[in-house]
Amino acid sequence: xxxxxxxxxxxxxxxxxxxxxxxxxxxxxxxxxxxxxxxxxxxxxxxxxxxxxxxxxxxxxxxxxxxxxxxxxxxxxxxxxxxxxxxxxxxxxxxxxxxxxxxxxxxxxxxxxxxxxxxxxxxxxxxxxxxxxxxxxxxxxxxxxxxxxxxxxxxxxxxxxxxxxxxxxxxxxxxxxxxxxxxxxxxxxxxxxxxxxxxxxxxxxxxxxxxxxxxxxxxxxxxxxxxxxxxxxxxxxxxxxxxxxxxxxxxxxxxxxxxxxxxxxxxxxxxxxxxxxxxxxxxxxxxxxxxxxxxxxxxxxxxxxxxxxxxxxxxxxxxxxxxxxxxxxxxxxxxxxxxxxxxxxxxxxxxxxxxxxxxxxxxxxxxxxxxxxxxxxxxxxxx
Amino acid sequence: xxxxxxxxxxxxxxxxxxxxxxxxxxxxxxxxxxxxxxxxxxxxxxxxxxxxxxxxxxxxxxxxxxxxxxxxxxxxxxxxxxxxxxxxxxxxxxxxxxxxxxxxxxxxxxxxxxxxxxxxxxxxxxxxxxxxxxxxxxxxxxxxxxxxxxxxxxxxxxxxxxxxxxxxxxxxxxxxxxxxxxxxxxxxxxxxxxxxxxxxxxxxxxxxxxxxxxxxxxxxxxxxxxxxxxxxxxxxxxxxxxxxxxxxxxxxxxxxxxxxxxxxxxx
Numbered sequence: 001x002x003x004x005x006x007x008x009x010x011x012x013x014x015x016x017x018x019x020x021x022x023x024x025x026x027x028x029x030x031x032x033x034x035x036x037x038x039x040x041x042x043x044x045x046x047x048x049x050x051x052x053x054x055x056x057x058x059x060x061x062x063x064x065x066x067x068x069x070x071x072x073x074x075x076x077x078x079x080x081x082x083x084x085x086x087x088x089x090x091x092x093x094x095x096x097x098x099x100x101x102x103x104x105x106x107x108x109x110x111x112x113x114x115x116x117x118x119x120x121x122x123x124x125x126x127x128x129x130x131x132x133x134x135x136x137x138x139x140x141x142x143x144x145x146x147x148x149x150x151x152x153x154x155x156x157x158x159x160x161x162x163x164x165x166x167x168x169x170x171x172x173x174x175x176x177x178x179x180x181x182x183x184x185x186x187x188x189x190x191x192x193x194x195x196x197x198x199x200x201x202x203x204x205x206x207x208x209x210x211x212x213x214x215x216x217x218x219x220x221x222x223x224x225x226x227x228x229x230x231x232x233x234x235x236x237x238x239x240x241x242x243x244x245x246x247x248x249x250x251x252x253x254x255x256x257x258x259x260x261x262x263x264x265x266x267x268x269x270x271x272x273x274x275x276x277x278x279x280x281x282x283x284x285x286x287x288x289x290x291x292x293x294x295x296x297x298x299x300x301x302x303x304x305x306x307x308x309x310x311x312x313x314x315x316x317x318x319x320x321x322x323x324x325x326x327x328x329x330x331x332x333x334x335x336x337x338x339x340x341x342x343x344x345x346x347x348x349x350x351x352x353x354x355x356x357x358x359x360x361x362x363x364x365x366x367x368x369x370x371x372x373x374x375x376x377x378x379x380x381x382x383x
Numbered sequence: 384x385x386x387x388x389x390x391x392x393x394x395x396x397x398x399x400x401x402x403x404x405x406x407x408x409x410x411x412x413x414x415x416x417x418x419x420x421x422x423x424x425x426x427x428x429x430x431x432x433x434x435x436x437x438x439x440x441x442x443x444x445x446x447x448x449x450x451x452x453x454x455x456x457x458x459x460x461x462x463x464x465x466x467x468x469x470x471x472x473x474x475x476x477x478x479x480x481x482x483x484x485x486x487x488x489x490x491x492x493x494x495x496x497x498x499x500x501x502x503x504x505x506x507x508x509x510x511x512x513x514x515x516x517x518x519x520x521x522x523x524x525x526x527x528x529x530x531x532x533x534x535x536x537x538x539x540x541x542x543x544x545x546x547x548x549x550x551x552x553x554x555x556x557x558x559x560x561x562x563x564x565x566x567x568x569x570x571x572x573x574x575x576x577x578x579x580x581x582x583x584x585x586x587x588x589x590x591x592x593x594x595x596x597x598x599x600x601x602x603x604x605x606x607x608x609x610x611x612x613x614x615x616x617x618x619x620x621x622x623x624x625x626x627x628x629x630x631x632x633x634x635x636x637x638x639x640x641x642x643x644x645x646x647x648x649x650x
Contacts, residue, residue, distance in 0.1 A: 037482050037520070038504050131477075262497060265483065266490050270474040276437050276467075277543075278460030278491045322523075323479035326497060 044327055052334025056111070059341040063110070064103045066345055077103075105243035106235040110344045110358075111337040112243075113235075113299045114309060116250030118336025119257055119329055120299070121310030122317070123292040126264045126325065127285055128195045135296040135310035138198065138289070139205035143180020144173035144300040146209040146216070148230055153220035169230070170242065170301035177297030180205050185289065193285075233306035233359035235344055246302045253295045254333050260288065264325035306359040309336055309343075312366045319377045339365065388451070390415040390578040391436070391547055396445035398435055405431045406602045408445065413547075413580070413595070418573035420589035420610065421582040423599035424623055429582040432599075433549040436580075437466045450546050463491035467540035469550040473524055473532050481527070481535050482520040485510060488542035506542050514538045514568065530561030537568060548572065550581045554588065566592040587638040590614050598622055611637055620645070 065077030072080075077099050084092050084100035092100060120135035128137065136142070151172035187201035188194075229236055238246070263284055266274045275281045296310075317331040343361040350356055389412035396409040406428045413419050421429045434440045436447055438454060447454045449465050457465075467488070489503040511517040514534045519527065524535055533553055540548050550569060554562040562585065570592050573579045583589050589596060590610040598605040598613060600622045606613050614637060619627040626642040 036501065036504055038499055038501065042498060259497075262490070266487055268477065268479065269484070269487050270470070272439060273468070273470060273474070273487075275439060275459065276463060277487060278458075278463035280459065318477055322483065323477050324483055 041324065041327065044321070045330065048321075048327060048331050048334065052330070052338070055338050056334060056341070059338050059345075060107055060111075063107045063341050063345050064099050066103075066349055071349075101240065105240050106238045106344065107341065108243040109238040109246045109303060110235055110340045112247035112250035113303050113306065114337040114340025115254050115333040116246075116295045116299045116336075117306065117310040117340075118313035118332040119254040120292040120295045122314035122325075122329060122332045123257060123264070123288055124310075125314055126268055127288055127292070128198050129268070130195055130199060131315065132311075133199070134307070135292065135299075136206070136305070136307075138184040138202045138293055139180035139209060140177040140293055140296045141300055141305045142206040142209035142213065143183075144177035144297055145231065145305060146213040147176025147179070148173040148301070148304075149213045149216045150176075152230075153216050167242075170245070173230075173301035174297045176209070177300055178293065180209050181289075181293040181297075183208075185286075229357075230304035232357035233304040234347075234355065234357055235303055236355055238302065242302050246298060249298045250295060251333075253291060253298075257288070257291055257295075258326075258329045258333075260284070261325040261329050264288075264329070265323070268323060268325075304359070306340075306362060308359070308363040308366045309339055312370045313339060316370065316373060319373050387415070389413055390417075390450055392446070392448040393436075394446045394448075396432065396435060396443055396447065398431060398440060398443040404602060406435070406443070409599075409602075409604055410445075411597060411604060411607055413578055415578060416573055416576040417578055417594040418570050418592060419578070419580045420593035420596045421580060421599065422584075422586060422589055422596055422622075423605075427599045428602040429599060430551055431602075433468070433551060433580065433582060436547070437468045437549055438462050439468075460491050463543060465546045467543040467545035467548045469533075469536050469540045469548065469553060471552040471555060473536065478523045478525065480521050481516055481524055482507065482511070484524050484535055485516075485520075485538045485542055488539040491543060506544075510538045510542045513541070528561075529556045530558075530564060533557065533561070533565050534568065537565070541572065545577065547578045547580065550579060552582055552584065554583060554585060562588060586614060586619075587636075590637045590639070614639065 061074045061078060064081060065072050065074045072095065076095070080093075080096045080099040081104065084096040087096070089100060117135050121133070124133045124135055124137050125131065148169050151169050155168060183205045184198065184201045187205065188197040191197040191201065263279055266277050266279050267281070267284065269277075271281050271285075274284075299306075313336045314328065314332050317328045317335060321327045321331055339362065340358075343358050343365055346365070347356040347358040347361045391413040393412075394410045396406050397404065398406045409428075409432065421432070423429055431440065435443045436449075436454070438457075438459060452465070454462055454466075473484075485507050486499060486503070489499055489507065493499050493503055508517060508520075511520055514537065516531065516534055516538060519531065524532060527535065533556075537550070537553070540550075548569075553565050553569070557565065566588055569579050569581060573594070581589070581593070593610050595607065596610040596613055597607050598618060605622055606618065614629060616627055616629050619625055619629065619639060619641075623641075624645045626645060628640040628642060629637060630640070631637050
């Protein structure tokens, strides 16, 4: 699904995928085709998983062979990885150490975060049924940011805790994210629980937490290095310990959320219509909101606020694949992971050995791609 | 067309919103396989009654029995297997295709399964053919004409294979050709033993197609009966406070021409 790629042997795969996608979206033309639509969908699902895995693997290999320190051939990177794993991560050579201890964790985290943010965005867009919605819509990023900043600026005053800052900041961020979500939920449900209620409640809760964050920042101007990376999003601080803390819950929750893909389809036809089809709308919405918020909080906690992926990846998938969440959700997972890996690669090589904030890169890559798609498909998209 | 027990029995149906009683103990029976028209001014309780029947509103009192089963004791997915609902409009649906939209109607039957079965697809494809939509099944619903959109919504309810289909203002956005087309589809379904209840403002259209008319005003039923017998100038005056001309055309169908509205007094 990595749209951003277009070179080498992968070109053929992209071509096939694009053809498949185009045939599905040739919606202006009546069809005489008598094939089973469900079989076509199942095949498309397999194509998504297969191409997604191929791209992800390609990105993965490129990513472990590149760092701000330099580029090594992919084959060398791969053999270093294999030998490092076979050694169990001990007594490594310099190159093995680079690949195994420094690049691999951030690759693992990027996959988890990319997939997690994309599918969380996909879920929120469906739940709130507004195209401008991203995973941060319920104020999660502001809440997480606020408590992360508060923790990192006050941690010095608790001497005994200072050594654990790499854990305390993420934990504070998760707590903050969920706290903000709880406030948003309370306000929105109190107001009637409509989509607009959620958006407005998320905005005000987000503002409140951002303001507190600004106050903390301005009171602690000299102690900001710890937290700047976090505010702009980076995989630079990822270590082996926290890489799995991001990846396992993020990918796990993403895959679990996919179990409800059909319910998301039903929900998209309108809350009343979903209720009339027998879906317990209130319960579904509440559970999915909590799942998506936890997912977003986990992502934000370890790598900071990375925008755009959660907004455009699901839209791109909807534009390419139609409205069936059984296709959009897995596609969002793989495209989100690929895009994040790609952005992270760019962030590392552009001004090497320095790193750019990955959030800025995702937006820079995403904007032209998305603008192109919007121009091509926007009219059909919103009817 | 049988005179066995009614398909739908409604007894003393009442519902209130914030102290305002929207339905004051409505009771009536609907036989199987009839096209029933619900007629009445805006706010008379037509939509509310349909929402009670489909259990979208849950806090009504009274009894609603469908094919011998009390809906109060049924879970929402089971209600969805006997009552289908056709909304007045397609919502905002991010480019859902006709096929995907109609397939949603199978949801109550394939709960907890990720993919629908080939059997479900067969049911849906047959419905698409019945409603002349099969050619457009990959087209996005938002790109359809108003008449096709309405047909898609009806097809979605149809694949639920319901005993009772509730249709809310199906022709409000349609031109006369599509109005007739939609009513003919509804009539065809009624002829196939489905009980179809339509709320609609076009009384001439109702009079032409419906087997039975339920005339409502302010949360109560004014009269029930064969449209050709119950729709009169007096009834229109009483229900709508409008002077009208009710005539009969050469085919024996009645039509209603509204003339002028009467000012309400002391109400």
